[in-house]
Amino acid sequence: MIAADGWADPQLLPGPTRQPVAVRTVPRAPASRRAGTHRRHRPVPRDEAAAWTERIIIARGLQLGQNEARRRYDRLAQQHPHHATAQAALLQQLCPKWSGDGDRAFAFARECAQAAPVGAPNAVLVVEAHLERWLDFDTDRERTAYVRSTPVAEEIMQAAQRSMLHPDFVDRPGWVWVRSSFALMFSLTDRPWWEVAMIVVSGVAVLVTGAASLLVTYVMAAAGTEPGQEWLWGVVVAAWLLTVILAWPIVLLWRRRGDEAGPHPRWPMIHRAG
Structure with a gap:
């Protein structure tokens, strides 16, 4: 136990002498300063992008809500506007299964796909959004009718031409996820x-x-x-x-x-x- 004068209580110290020992204490910052600490936005370094992506996932796991997940993504997007992995994490948060909305999920996926340069992997978010909606149907007949409809098939093809089918696409880390997602959707949209x-x-x-x-x-x-x-x-x-x-x-x-x-x-x- 530490007394008000900064000395430790000798009765609580080990050893035979139990002599008073000086202990340095660090005064806490005022409450007003502590409350505003999290609002001090600093740029997210490139080597911390993965950590901020995990923070988006943690926000979803802890059910911190749509606003907090979006705030964390916006912090990351300030320095990394086309971080596909972080965008995929936020897309999951926007899905109905995480108290989101299907329209907002599709709008975000299409916005990321169009904003990214051609040949980038970001258009795979459109595939992810369609797969989430495909899983939301109750029967195989509904799922089949959805993925084989002309608007869905055309949008998937446009997304592929903008990303993995584009000559500028490079198999960088994460390419397995991109190609596998498109392969899955193409197999679903194909006829028996x-x-x-x-x-x-x-x-x-x-x-x-x-x-x-x-x-x-x-x-x-x-x-x-x-x-x-x-x-x-x-x-x-x-x-x-x-x-x-x-x-x-x-x-x-x-x-x-x-x-x-x-x-x-x-x-x-x-x-x-x-």
Whole structure:
């Protein structure tokens, strides 16, 4: 225990002599100065960018709120305006699962992608935002309809052309995250193999039967038919009917693609992309 005069209580000191010992005390700063210490903004050195990125993550883990997370990011962005890792950390904070808002998350992702120079990895934030929204759906049908809609596919392609598909893109630290995120989204937006196979098979079958039917029709119309061969016209009609039936899967799949590209009732804002 330290007395008011700066001397330690001899009863609390170890040893046989228990002689008073002088202890230096440091006076605390006034409360007014202590309250304003955190407001003294100094530039964030380059070697502390990773630490400030972790501070954004810590703010999310401690549930300090949107404003505090944004304040920490703004401090970092003053010296590092295109720090992709820090932007990804704040993007998570802006998502609905962390008491954020989907519109604000998309707005932030698109702003970072457009502000960064071409060839930078920042456009991957657009992919992250779409993946977060994709995960928010309840059924596989809704997820599939979302990622394969035309506005989403076009925005993902534009983001890729601005980042990893651009000639200026370099595989710097973090490139695995960027390329993997785009690869995942491209795999989700791609059509199932069986649909592609059905379209190819149907297209080839329509081409063969249609060409054969056209050739037979031309020959029969030019040469005519002899008595007793009228049944050949029935074969021609059947061939044309088979051509239409084989083309029907292509029509159905094309209509399905159009339905998927239409407005989605739960997420209309994806049609305002860009």
